Amino acid sequence: EIMLIQSPATLSLSPGERATLSCRAVLSVSNSLAWYQQKPGQSPRLLIYDASNRATGIPARFSGSGSGTDFTLTINNLEPEDSAVYYCQQRSRWPPVYTFGQGTKLEIK
Amino acid sequence: QVTLDESGPALVKPTETLTLTCTFSGFSLTTAGVRVAWIRQPPGKALEWLARIDWDDDKFYSPSLKTRLTLSRDTSKNQVVLTMTDMNPVDTATYYCVRAAPTTGGNYFDPWGRGTLVTVSS
DSSP: OOOEEEESEOOOOTTTOEEEEEEEEOOOOOTTTEEEOTTTTTTOOOETTTEEOOTTOOOTTEEEEEEEEEEEEEEOOOOGGGGGEEEEEEEEESSSSSOOOOOOEEOOO | OOOEEEEESSSOTTTEEEEEEEESSSSOOTTOOEEEEEEEEEEEEEEEEEEEEETTTOOOTTTTTTTTTTEEEEEETTTTEEEEEEEGGGEEEEEEEEEOGGTTOOOOOEEEEOOOOEEEOO
């Protein structure tokens, strides 16, 4: 299994600011990485796949970048509704085994 | 519209076997490239992938849990069933049924069911 390490654990920012979340893989995963958003009491929602592609209906304020072992989720012009825990996820090629990072909690104050 | 809905007991006792059913709509598990998976999340903790079943009935399990997990499907009912044996209090979690998005080669999960909370306690 390829471990994913997310940082920071918690991020507190104000509306209108930019959030930068990091996900590091212990081994290269090429660009096979996704980001999910989980708001309190809700199921996770796919935001970004293949490192930089936005999922259907995701605003352009959300963007992903990176390849190999280092990935970033950037959220521009933060809104209060962006308060959530964000997870990164990858899939090992074969056999398929999926792993998630431990999450970054984003607080918008 | 693709939807998935989990059902099963809210409470199980230690050492018992958990059986969860995922009933889905908006797609068929017999269509090439379609995959359904289970993921769990202990309260306040991170997500953990458990297992995946494919359109051709291939099954894949988490290496750390594979001795306890079994997947099956009923394509006529659009259902996937997960069983987990020898339940322990550390297995207390919300269990999600998800589709592995076919447009991504099954690499990622979209959409997710609402999840069902299972508590393991005597």
